[in-house]
Amino acid sequence: MRRSANKTLIGAFVAGGIVLACVAVILLGGGSFAGTKPTALAYFDDSVSGLDIGAPVKFRGVTIGKVAQVLLRTAEQAAADYSVPVVMEFAPDLLTRRGLDQALLDQTGLRGSIEKGLRAKLQQQSVITGVLYVELDYFPDTPARLHDTKGVNAEIPTLPSNLGALTKAVSQTLDQLSRVDFVAITRKVDAILGRIDQGAAQIEFGRINGNLVKASDNIARLTGDPAVTKAVEDFSAAMRSVDALVKRLNARVDPVAEDIQAMAGAGRKALENLNTTAENLRGLTKPGSSMRRDLDQALADVAEAAQAIRSLADFIERNPETIIQGRRKSAPAPLELKPATAEEASR
Numbered sequence: 001m002r003r004s005a006n007k008t009l010i011g012a013f014v015a016g017g018i019v020l021a022c023v024a025v026i027l028l029g030g031g032s033f034a035g036t037k038p039t040a041l042a043y044f045d046d047s048v049s050g051l052d053i054g055a056p057v058k059f060r061g062v063t064i065g066k067v068a069q070v071l072l073r074t075a076e077q078a079a080a081d082y083s084v085p086v087v088m089e090f091a092p093d094l095l096t097r098r099g100l101d102q103a104l105l106d107q108t109g110l111r112g113s114i115e116k117g118l119r120a121k122l123q124q125q126s127v128i129t130g131v132l133y134v135e136l137d138y139f140p141d142t143p144a145r146l147h148d149t150k151g152v153n154a155e156i157p158t159l160p161s162n163l164g165a166l167t168k169a170v171s172q173t174l175d176q177l178s179r180v181d182f183v184a185i186t187r188k189v190d191a192i193l194g195r196i197d198q199g200a201a202q203i204e205f206g207r208i209n210g211n212l213v214k215a216s217d218n219i220a221r222l223t224g225d226p227a228v229t230k231a232v233e234d235f236s237a238a239m240r241s242v243d244a245l246v247k248r249l250n251a252r253v254d255p256v257a258e259d260i261q262a263m264a265g266a267g268r269k270a271l272e273n274l275n276t277t278a279e280n281l282r283g284l285t286k287p288g289s290s291m292r293r294d295l296d297q298a299l300a301d302v303a304e305a306a307q308a309i310r311s312l313a314d315f316i317e318r319n320p321e322t323i324i325q326g327r328r329k330s331a332p333a334p335l336e337l338k339p340a341t342a343e344e345a346s347r
Contacts, residue, residue: 038090038104039068040154042120042134043083043147046161051122051132057088059136062098065090067134076148083147088120088134088156110154114144122161 048070057065069087077085090104104110110118117140125131136156144157160168 037065037092038154040088040090040104040110040156041074041148042086042088042156042158043077043081044086044120044122044158045083046122048084048086048122048132050124050130051086051134055125055131055133057090057134057136059098059100061135064094064098064100064104064136074148074153076150076152078147081147083158085147086134107154110156113138114157116140117142118156119144119159120156121159 051067051070053067053070055067056063057067065088067086068089071085071087073081074085077083095104104113117138118136119139119142121135121137122132123135125133139159142159146155146157148155
């Protein structure tokens, strides 16, 4: 006998499922029914392959929103700007719980955060799948390039991703390697190896080995020769004698060096005194000095006296009787005195 279905129980299950579905939508949607959510644009120069709509937007690893749109370009972009604009949608309740509401929701706070170094980067969620997400973080002292110069939409500057930088470096390396002529390098290496082989074939290793053996035998005989041993001993004794002589010379040279230094000091003082005397003489004989004037006057007086004596001697020679009779009144006028020359004055 078939039992009838309990309609009340079925209705309760259906109602519970609807309630659970609504709660799940609200929780998973991050409050999408609460109203319009704040958004911001980020222009990426890297490839956005792997960045899907709904990909998380994280701040230092903490989810604060999601990717709402991936566009080709916006009306505010320049004609030569080929960056890919990505619209990020933030959950206000998540921002409030993380303390980022003022930094991202408010325009003034967003500008301040950008000045402090807030930047957006593309990061990989999985290396295997290549799925990307947007990472927000502070990178001070990095350039802030804005694509929307009019400021119509809120924009967060971007930085190249680690994967993009690696890809660019690998591309540049491959481009440089593609320019290398490996064929020419291989040919040069082959030619060098060929010349090495030819040179090695011309070397007489047997003869060289024999010469080395003979040289070794000669060295052994030379080192075992008593005459060589005695010569080495004599040389050692001579070196010891030279060492002793040098030590004795050092012991005797030091006192002599002190005497020489004392003599040099005395000579230096004598030269200083001689310089002082020369300066004094130079000052005495300097034209215009008082001593020079006095000396010139004395020489002039001596010259005049010598001239007078010479005139008197001439007069007595012509009139010797004047020594007995004296000078007569009718005697002629005295001779005119002439200045004596320097030569006469010296006589």
